[in-house]
Amino acid sequence: MLFGMWGFRSGFLTGAWERTAYRRVAVTCLGVxxxxxxxxxxxxxxxxxxxxxxxxxxxxxxxxxxxxxxxGYAALLILAIRPGGRLTERMAAVGRAAFTNYLGTSILVTAIFYGWGLGQFARWDRATIYLIPPAVWLVMLVWSKPWLDRFRYGPFEWAWRSLARLKLQPMRKPLPAA
Structure with missing residues (x-):
């Protein structure tokens, strides 16, 4: 918590530092x-x-x-995410569809490992299991932005808002004026 407070107040977490300072922090911290x-x-x-x-x-x-x-990893991540960059836009879309991504990840991974799906629990070695999180992250990064380019919300965000407001919410974004 204290590091988080320091990171925010110092501007580290907000991206306010110079890029060279982030590089220096990443190299030093990760090197050690x-x-x-x-x-x-x-x-x-x-x-x-x-x-x-x-x-x-x-x-x-x-x-x-x-x-x-x-x-060190936070410094690398801040270096990788530039305002307006493609990765930043994709990560923002993942965040805007966080509920759908959370539930989708749960469904996808349980479909791989549970008996109702492929039943792969305890059949993979540890090194192979480490391939799952990056693959799931890639799926989230690939689908979220194109979806949110067309729709206002992720599917579960839409369902949750409609349920909370007791009224179906508009899902599609309005078409651009010709």
């Missing part, structure tokens, strides 16, 4: 965090994956470096 993770991992390997060392590396020793890593 990744180096620490590497050293913690190498030590864990050297100790033969003794549970005490695994615990230390994953629960105790990595905590301060997670904070630095989070700040």
């Amino acid at each position: 965090a990744w180096t620490a993770y590497l050293l913690l991992g190498l030590n864990t390997i050297a100790q033969g994956f003794d549970q005490r060392w695994v615990y230390f590396a994953s629960i105790v020793g990595s905590v301060p470096f997670r904070i630095l890593g989070t700040i």
Whole structure:
């Protein structure tokens, strides 16, 4: 919470800093965090994956470096998202359809892993499962903007607003004047 307050008040989270400052923060924080993770991992390997060392590396020793890593990744994200840029517009659309994306993600992933779908629970190794989140993010980035270019809301946002107001809300955006 304190880092969030600092990030907002300092202008870090709002994108007010110079791009060179964000680059410097990203390189420094991620350099320190990744180096620490590497050293913690190498030590864990050297100790033969003794549970005490695994615990230390994953629960105790990595905590301060997670904070630095989070700040570094935030700096990278702020660098990647420029006002008016294509990625910014797509991410804004994902946010405008957040309820639909949340429920859609739940439905999609349970369809892959639960018995009513493909029933893949406990059949994939850990490395393969890590492919799912970026694939889901890509789906959200691809569908949200074209949908919201044509419609006012995501499908579930529309249903929720209509239910909350006890009246069907207009879904389609008005056609541009000829």
